Amino acid sequence: MARVVIIGAGHGGFQSAMSLRDEGFAGEILLIGAEPGLPYQRPPLSKAYLKTGDAAALAFRPEGFFEKKAITLRPGLRAEGIDRAAARVHAGGEAIAYDHLILATGAITFRPPVPGLERAHELRSLADAERLRGLMDRPRRIAVIGGGFIGLEFAAVARAQGHQVAVAEAADRLMARAVSPEISDRFRRLHEGLGTELYFGSPAAAVDGGGVDLACGTRLPADLVLLAAGVRPDTGLAGEAGLALENGIAADATLRTSDPQISALGDCASFPDPRRGIRIRLESVQAATDHARAIARRIVHGTAAPYDALPWFWSDQAEARLQIAGLALPADRSVQTPDGTVLRFDGDRLSAVESVSDPKRHMKARKLLAAGGEADLERLAAAAYDLAVL
The missing domain is CATH 3.50.50.60 (FAD/NAD(P)-binding domain)
Known part of the structure; x- marks a missing residue:
């Protein structure tokens, strides 16, 4: 060729x-x-x-x-x-x-049909990041549209720099498409502890020079708006x-x-x-x-082997590193272990493992879920949800 x-x-x-x-x-x-x-x-x-x-x-x-x-x-x-x-x-x-x-x-970047959205900044490229960093050289009131990975990572950095931050998420919880309710709640508590204001269940309805109006009628005053509502x-x-x-x-x-x-x-x-x-x-x-x-x-x-690599993801938010091994869909049920790890199940089959600042647990999960690895709810329950046993 x-x-x-x-x-x-x-x-x-x-x-x-x-x-x-x-x-x-x-x-x-x-x-x-x-x-x-x-x-x-x-x-x-x-x-x-x-x-x-x-x-x-x-x-x-x-x-x-x-x-x-x-x-x-x-x-x-x-x-x-x-x-x-x-x-x-x-x-x-x-x-x-x-x-x-x-x-x-x-x-x-996904751009919903919101009046005034052209005022909002994106964070997809180095040029976007340079522009945002320049605007953050003095205290700002920042509104983030979207409570996914990018929006929350940015919010954590902005709070650490002393900016006022509010995050508006159209769903009823953070990172709803990617993680379990248990992990969503854990990161809700983390961001609230950082001093970030969180608003759920009401999408942005309009953006203007003074902030963001939510569909529920709430006004988020802001002189800098980041659009992070997905891609x-x-x-x-x-x-x-x-x-x-x-x-x-x-x-x-x-x-x-x-x-x-x-x-x-x-x-x-x-x-x-x-x-x-x-x-x-x-x-x-x-x-x-x-x-x-x-x-x-x-x-x-010239090999034609099907692609079957195990998906895995991560997100660093403040001092917490979220790591996900495998792929769970929103409907997958979850079981939280005593140490805070969340196991996701497609029926009775383990589909993903969500852990926070626990790299050893994450690596065990990746090994277990890799091609050929098997784990179901019954076997995991019998092992007290210890991935190392399997």
């Missing part, structure tokens, strides 16, 4: 290029990124970067790495279209040929090119799209989950990284 073109220079795109070389790919690799500069880590944007402002520390690798690995990096180049018939990507007036194309376009897969290029879409770019078990010359990974891609038997899409750095490695192996070695 002569040339692989990768659209998107985030975690998944960068890992794709690196893994292709690690697997022995000898052809051309072209990595296209819409943002200027070197590819960088995004998770620290809502945490460490807001504290330090050290952008250089975010880079995956120095500039010389790309030359050494013969990876052609094209930063600041936005892909504008895909001509599947001619196997070309159109970008910046160029028609770039590919033998295989990897779409790592990620996700974009949507960036499927614009794929959709215009006629690729199948289903909660993102629809990929098969090997992460190929409906066009066998094109693969998709990370936040923008959905794929069949072998554990639950449904199509899922994961908003996770680790998933994007694992996807990239699997695609590189397939391209280089």
Whole structure:
């Protein structure tokens, strides 16, 4: 295969290029990124970067790495279209040929139809984080729209810096899509203890220069508003090119799209989950990284093994690190152990383990839930919910 073109220079795109070389790919690799500069880590944007402002520390690798690995990096180049018939990507007036194309376009901020929302800031890119950090150089009244990972990570940093913070969550609890009610309640208490005001069950109805109005009639005075109400897969290029879409770019078990010359990974891609038997899409750095490695192996070695890596997630909020091994759906029931760990169950089958600041428990859970690991409610109850026993 002569040339692989990768659209998107985030975690998944960068890992794709690196893994292709690690697997022995000898052809051309072209990595296209819409943002200027070197590819960088995004998770620290809502945490460490807001504290330090050290952008250089975010880079995956120095500039010389790309030359050494013969990876052609094209930063600041936005892909504008895909001509599947001619196997070309159109970008910046160029028609770039590919033998295989990897779409790592990620996700974009979900923007609900709220009057005045253009006043709210986002936190998806380094430019967003730089802008926010500059605005936080003096005491602010901050309103955060959305009580998910990003909104809460930002809120914790802002409170530590002395800002007044209010978080408005449309659901009835924090991180409702991602964690159990027990973990939601634990982090509610954590953020309230930090002095953050929390509002539930009432979405934002309007944003203006003085703050945010909630649908329930509550007014949140603010001179800085962050929109963190979730994301949507960036499927614009794929959709215009006629690729199948289903909660993102629809990929098969090997992460190929409906066009066998094109693969998709990370936040923008959905794929069949072998554990639950449904199509899922994961908003996770680790998933994007694992996807990239699997695609590189397939391209280089021709292997067609289904992707089955165990999902896992984390979020650092103040001094607490939330870690999730496995994947639970909101309907999965939960059992809380005496030490505060929460086990999630799909029927009687263990689907995920949620722990807080307990890395050993998290690693045990990942080993247990990895491909081939089994645990059900009866066996766990008999073992007093001790994962190490199993």
